[in-house]
Amino acid sequence: MRAFGWTYKGLDTDWYNDYDVSFDWDNDTATVTRRHQTYTTFKRVEPYSYNIFFKFWEMLMVIHSWIRRKLIWLLFGLLVIVFGISIVQLVLSGYLDPVFWIAVGILGYIYGTSLVYALFGFLTRKIFGIDHKLKNRLEANGYERDQRL
Numbered sequence: 001m002r003a004f005g006w007t008y009k010g011l012d013t014d015w016y017n018d019y020d021v022s023f024d025w026d027n028d029t030a031t032v033t034r035r036h037q038t039y040t041t042f043k044r045v046e047p048y049s050y051n052i053f054f055k056f057w058e059m060l061m062v063i064h065s066w067i068r069r070k071l072i073w074l075l076f077g078l079l080v081i082v083f084g085i086s087i088v089q090l091v092l093s094g095y096l097d098p099v100f101w102i103a104v105g106i107l108g109y110i111y112g113t114s115l116v117y118a119l120f121g122f123l124t125r126k127i128f129g130i131d132h133k134l135k136n137r138l139e140a141n142g143y144e145r146d147q148r149l
Contacts (some may be wrong), residue, residue: 003118004058005049005125005134006042007149013038043149045138049130057124061117068110075110079103 002008018035049055086100125131135145 001042003122003125004044004054004061005131006044009041009043009149011038012041045134045147045149048134049125049128051124051128051130054121054124054128054130057117057121061114061121064113064117068114071110075106079107 014037016035016037020033020035022031022033024030082099082103086096086103090096138147139145
């Protein structure tokens with residue numbers, strides 16, 4: 001997110017009007033908890049950039065990030081099992097099965113592609129001076145150059 005100009009602003013919580021009640025009949029007590037959802041908040045000045053290359057890298061990052069978040073939970077258990085079996089196999093026989101290298105390739109794809117997109121987004125920001133242009137536009141329109149989001 002930072003590579004594409006977003007600023008970390010902390011955690012936000014949405015509180016719902018739903019409650020969970022649990023009874024402890026042995027101790028004659030009850031506990032009430034309010035349902036909520038906590039999420040990480042990032043912000044940036046909009047429109048951040050009109051650069052087509054920057055928009056392209058950000059679009060790819062958003063798509064891949066969504067895929068990565070879905071795949072990591074789906075493949076995590078499988079990858080732990082493969083790595084565990086591979087370590088045992090390496091200790092007992094002295095070589096690694098090709099399945100280990102496939103698992104390493106999957107992990108490399110899941111995380112490596114995101115890092116490449118972030119690097120290209122950051123380089124695009126620096127090469128085309130996107131941050132400097134944004135600050136100039138803000139100042140020309142009567143805003144502070146450094147926004148406190």
